[in-house]
Amino acid sequence: MGRVLLIGRLAVRDLRRRPVEAALLLLAVLAATTTLTLGLVLRNAAGDPYQNTREATSGPDVVVSAGTAAGLPDLERIAGAAGVSGHSGPFPVAAAKIEAGGRVSDVQAVGRDTGAAAIDQPALVSGGWVRDGGVVLEAAFAAAFGVTVGDRVTVNGRSFDVAGVAVTASMAPYPGSSCLVATGCASGPVTDDDLPPGVLRTPGLVWLTGADVRSLAPDTLAYLMSLKLAAPGEAAAFVAANDEGSTIAPGGPLPPRIQPWQEIQADATEVAGDSQILLMIGAWLLGLLAVASLSVLVGGRMADQTRRVGLLKAVGGTPGLVAVVLLAEYLLVAVVAAAAGLAIGALSAPLLTDAGAGLLGSAGTPGLTFTTIGTVTAAALAVAALATTAPALRAARSSTVGALSDPARPPRRSGWLIAVSARLPVPLLLALRVAARRPRRFVLAVTGVAVTVSGVYVVMILDAFLSGPSSTGYGAAQNDLLRRVLLTWTVILLLLAAVNAVVITWATVLDNRHTSALARALGATPREMTVALAAAQAIPALLGAVLGVFPAGFALFETIMAVTGGDGDRATVPPLWQLSAVVLATVLVVSALTAIPAHFGTRRPVTEALRAV
Structure with a gap:
């Protein structure tokens, strides 16, 4: 119990030292667990009526x-x-x-x-x-x-x-x-x-x-x-x-x-079944976004905890103990998020269930079965473990002396990148180099945007499909219910995508604080650095938005049609101008969201930032 208590106290103390990052971790997992809970409890939503x-x-x-x-x-x-x-x-x-x-x-x-x-x-x-x-x-x-x-x-x-x-x-x-x-x-x-x-x-x-x-x-x-x-x-x-x-x-x-x-x-319960399918697909999309958000947050926190890892190892902590301590705080957040997601999902499920005029009674507040509780908790733990295991093991295997000294990492230099960016304006030059320094983070950013835009693409098709006259064979009330389900996971998806964009930008700001200070010392203005950091996120946003429309959005819609047995040929693909507007709006929104943390990240005095190197 002494070892377990030690791990728990260290994990809780680290979470309390960084409450904002802990809240972002909680929000990322909470969105996925809530939607998963809704999908599971709707399985027999209309059974009682x-x-x-x-x-x-x-x-x-x-x-x-x-x-x-x-x-x-x-x-x-x-x-x-x-x-x-x-x-x-x-x-x-x-x-x-x-x-x-x-x-x-x-x-x-x-x-x-x-x-x-x-x-x-x-x-x-x-x-x-x-x-x-x-x-x-x-x-x-x-x-x-x-x-x-x-x-x-x-x-x-x-x-x-x-x-x-x-x-x-x-x-x-x-x-x-x-x-x-x-x-x-x-x-x-x-x-x-x-x-x-x-x-x-x-x-x-x-x-x-x-x-x-x-x-x-x-x-x-x-x-x-x-x-x-x-x-x-x-x-x-x-x-x-x-x-x-x-x-x-x-x-x-x-x-x-x-x-x-x-x-x-x-x-009689077909609409509830289709609602469950839509929510389960939404849960998968949110789960992917949650993994991307957690991966970036964990990577940034691990880099920030280098000296802490060295201190733990210096006082006798084994690499295994260090890895467990680093992993425990994220699993603790996952357990809290699972509990909150189960409660929110069960309480909000009646808003998405409607027995309709043709049945007696209402679905009420669905009971949580042990299967549902176990599935949601396991999914939350799996998301946290998937995102944190590799960085935790990598940090635990670092040398004690290297972790205590925490030397600055030399930037990677690529001849082709220098040649391409040399003649660009300063903000674009810096943006391209910032994006290229973290290829895995760049891929995560592209993936997050592609997942979000693919969800928006499907919502556009299904909303138009449900709005058509007698489009599904359901009545108007049932179509409204399905649209509420779509709206629910779309809002959650967009909120988590916004959090993901801010998290990636803030991690980029922290990673580049020394590089940004050096660029400002050589003549770059704070405004140019803000534009550069925001543009560094606009590049993957553009690529992710295009991929989110095709092939990701098309593949997701075909998957939904295959699972629900729907007739995809009767659906109308949004016109090109609407899809172009979605891509443009995605780039603009991501740029606006990332400009705020980028602005605050470049306010630190140059001398203070350089002294910390």
């Missing part, structure tokens, strides 16, 4: 639909299959058009009894259940269509009162409702001219009495049946077993469609 709806409606374990009356024998066979403990239906279903307030929409009208069913009884949100001349609308469809209880609507030319609004667990909320009719359904950016006759376009769901449904389309009815199983968890196996019993005769009707409740739940 769906389960609430399923319990309130005596939701079915399996839903079976037949497109025509010819499929009724198959429905009877499936209702009598082994494992079925009860069923409701078959209920007639008619394709229809509903009109209210000048708006028209396709709907699937399900005929129900006026009494409550033991299985799959929609739960009323407002109003009452079906009656003669009264229609009940699915809640998400009613909200999208702008209809409330008491309104008058027209269904296939017949006038009905809106008797109630209800939710169901037998299919996903609008606009993800299952297609029940034989003619088929279509969703997304299609026009009526593109659809074959009879195909419904993003239909809503309504309930009428059985007699009213049969009067709407007596010759083209479909049928719906809901089943309860003795073992609900084996619904998928039941579906697989009973799908094999349906045959397709040449020219005959299609066999019934059988859906287990798990598939319906997946459809």
